[in-house]
Amino acid sequence: MQRAFVIFTLFSILFVIASPSKGEQDSPKVGGTLIYATGTDALTLDPQFVTDVPTSRAVMQIHETLVKYDLDMNIVPCLAEAWEVSSDQLTWTFRLRKGVKFQDGTPFNAEAVKYTFDRIVDPATASPRKSSAGMIKGVKIVDEYTVAITTLKPFGPFLAQLTAYNLAILSPTQAKKLGKKYAQNPAGTGPFKLESWAPGEKVVLARNEEYWGKKAYLDKVVFKVVPEDATRVMLLLSGEADVIASVPTVLLDKLQQSKDVKVVREKGFRTIYIGLNNKVKPFDDIRVRKAVSHAIHPEAIVQGVLKGVGTLGGSFESPAIPGAIQGLKPYPYDPARAKKLLAEAGYPNGFTTSSARRAI
Template identity: 45%
Template sequence: MKQKLNIGKFFLVLLIIMAISGCSTNDNAGTTGNEKGDKVNNGGTLVIVRLSDAENLDHHFMNTINAASITHGKVYEGLVGRDKDSQIQPLLAKSWKQVDDKTWEFKLRDDVKFHDGTLFNASAVKMNFDRLLDPNVNAPRAGVFKMVSEVKVIDEFTVQFILDESFAPLLSILASHEGGIISPNAIEKFGKNIINEPNGTGPFSFESWKPGQEIVLAKNEQYFGDKAKVDKVIFKIVPEETTRTSMIETGEAHIAEPLSVTMMDTVDASSAMEVYRSEGFGTEYIGFNTEKKPFNDIRVRKAIAHAIEMDSIIKGVFNNVGKKANSLLGSQVFGYHESLKAYEFNVNEAKRLLAEAGYPNGLKTILSTNDVKERISLAEVVQSQLKGIGVDVEIQVFEAGTFIEKRNRGESQMFINSWRNATGDADYNQFNLFHSSSKGPAGNVFFYSNERVDQLVNAGRIESDPEKRIQIYAEAQELEMQDAVYVPVRVIENVAAVSKNVDGFRISAAGYLELNDVSIK
């Protein structure tokens, strides 16, 4: 009897072990490995701490990559997108073709729904572009699609873009945040007002927004593509950089951005986080309001350009993060003019030009910037350098939103700014920043007007030959430099502090935060 009882106990223990083993296997069903061999658990809440809030959550009204990073590719998606190498790929459209120079046809996916359950189809695409281009809506991003005369529904899942004229970079703009498709229900609800409850087709759905505090997105379990690996993303607004990085140290956050160059060594020395770096499409620059005295005089602008010694700025202010720029096009952007010459450092020439312009004893001006550490440092160095030609510079630092508003309204004289170029094509830079029709919120905050530049920008849009487009943009960049509209500073590097518990995070060359592949170890 004792022997039978012991055998029974043995089988009972064996069954318990098997049961426990089976449960353990199920618990780890969501665990994968990354390239380093670390175990990664899908799920959880990703916390991103950021310098500033979005100005709005409506792609038709967004003027900054900072805002678009929250929704582009997460809540909203376009007909096409970009892969990790920045190449155009199908997204909501499964294929496309040019019927003729002025007609593009897109075949749409038939298995996509918006977050509110509405079916994505050709009518939804048409409604989006009708709203964007409606003059009564007055959307600031309408200008980038001004060549579109009609979006035509061919059948439920086929749509055509009818253009007024040939437009070579159409796909590049459709892949940027302006091309994001909004739910028809949201458009009907908000009409010409800014949409504050974004509703799209992406891997994350909008949950809540407390302006100035946080924006929360939740995983879209019904997403048609590869589902996000985290359950939720919280974008917290934390203006103080040391607080942002400390939150990663304490485990309160996973990603802090942007990261200033002055904090990079601190992050590198941490056992909890590391520095993420990647070259972007965009550039940083010092701009002039060409309609506002004294910078309505080209000689004054040239004098300032000659008086700034950029090599020491790149090294001293930016610690060689981001290479010195010679244009407002980044070196990875199609149409970049590699041999363009910026103004050489020449104090005597700067003084001569100022005297010729009627300022032999110098002048006073205001240099404005937003509250980013490197930009404040840059402003201080520029202030010091310009003293050498008798220019007395007052620095004004504003919170990001206030800075953008003042700049867009033309209230700035001289300002530090950046343009991240969401498409990787010269047109996005040239049309938005330099075309006379784009003055103000659309991007031309120089309030610059040059008839020949307008002609070139227009020509670059309709030219289908890539080599001819490169030549067109080269001439445009040369004219803009001759007119001293800006002083190029550096090609932007995307820099962030990232917890060592995070895998799969990246920032696209356009500057969008890419979160779909992010997981937490």
């Protein structure tokens, strides 16, 4: 299905944390539990079935990818220590970290990488994120700690693709043993491991004492499910939560006025858009699609609805994404132009249509 996209804003990442005292800021504190109040529960803990950001927050404390982004958006080693690409740009060879164990005690190696990538594209897996590995032609085990991944064609963003949480490496032993139930009892290589999961209530992660990298400072992280925006804010202000995300913009002023919390805003990757199916009427007519674009007032949405937390975008990719085309501008708000285009397309009185909304 082809779609046309009406882009009207790009979110920044916005979350709020309880402010530590000056003394607590001087040096990291070892131990303790962090309470993260989230609006939705994790839907799965199997990375190959993750389709939403809230779920990924827990999944990526348990699992890791071959490479990752650092805070400056540079791709750096993670489970792969080094890599090189062939002269024809088709084969990527990765040298893997030695001495890494999954949380079920089994070793991380080339077999695990091949199993992970083979599993996500296997029709029997039925992963909704199969396309994450769609550019991969095959994975070859060179030796215990070296893999060669061949792509269908030269693909510049391949390393960036490998940072996707859907391509996080999982334990072949655990996945084969549990099948679909791996989603409830995962085994990755990350700094935290699953302690318990009460669906609809909370996910509790405990520090992975066998982690290959720098050990986590925290003993535990609790993702507490609190669907109501106002309740999450109340828990933060009362000290019952340490961090909240999906901050309601209508309550932003109240949070910023509190001396006990810190509002953190960073550029994010999330894109808010209206997708139009240009294979069905009336959206098969470009005049109708343009009319929809001109009928939306993006600046009013950013300033009025989002309280300035967001930037206008001219593409379905956030400007923060490496390789994104910069400087594209959205269609200007022009109701008169929108009405004229609709009339020209045969809809002088407008039309009704259905829509679907997906949380990301």
